Amino acid sequence: MAQASDPDILSDFIVPAGSTIDGNFFTFTGTRDIFGSIIEKFSVTKVSKAEFPGLDGQSVSLAVLQFPGGGVNPPHTHPRAAELLFVVKGSLEVGFVDTANKLYTQALQVGDLFVFPKGLVHYQYNSDWNKSAIAVSGFGSTSTGTVSLPTTLFATGIDDQVLAKLISLLFRKSRQV
Template sequence: MLPHIVFLFSLLLSTSHAAVQDFCVADLKGSDGPAGYPCKTPATVTSDDFVFAGLSAPGNITNIIGAAVTPAFVGQFPGVNGLGLSAARLDIGPGGVIPLHTHPGANELLIVTQGHITAGFISSASTVYIKTLKKGELMVFPQGLLHFQVAAGKTKAIGFAIFSSASPGLQILDFALFASNFSTPLITKTTFLDPALVKKLKGVLGGSG
């Protein structure tokens, strides 16, 4: 009886081991779908696929928002494909802001590593949660909710965000309204903003319509 049990256990162990797929490094030449990118063949995977150095350098904050977001999503970091996480670096200059935006596909965890960041989000019940964070403090932003980050104080702030998806998605509210071809009459109708203001903001952000 014992030899049979040992045989069955060995068979089960070998079968389970064969069914395990440790990782699925993205083949970025393929198309991205709901399940992520297709996997590179194991023979072409190297240690470099699991390392990303792109967040070590500061982003360029000489722009209209005075801030930069450097992503380490699957498109930049193929090793996170299928793992349910990714990251980004936030560089926010004095007076800079990451405008109201949403990540449709992920929760976000922000940790401040330099300076102070005032951050917040708006719940589905239109309740606003805001906190000024200092170095070492964290804040979470639930999936799909509008949120923002602003430098608090007169010095540059840096933070790192971790997302619960390799492709969290991003939609910035101001850009969706004023950097698109969403028509001025419809924006006015749906937001109650003055048409002159809408046209001014479209002129600043490059929108049309």
């Protein structure tokens, strides 16, 4: 069995070399313009240690997800963290698939939260074509990793014949159910 997590630190926080420590070090302002903006396409604003060095060693990060009407965050995984999604505007249909290949889905409204277990394939979808939606996701890692299945499968050079065989097998299996 393999496990991965953020390392425990031996101090209150980690200071990058040459940094000045004041309240600004612990403040991230990169999400200010999100709320109130017009959402034209699906987008994710990540706030991990890469964008916010003050998070280094704290084992937390977040992302703000913006969905236009009909927008989708395609199937993906986070190998190093569970995700706690909080709907702050609109509604979302969400789901994940466990290791027994069982699909769990839910329709969420403003104020609802949903947890996606670490490493499991999951998605979010705004089925309302007339309204946008916004959600905030919290993670138990400063570097969650994101593996987008469509990108991983179709944009990384896997041979087309291999992909065609895979799709054929999946299609055949779904017809047997």
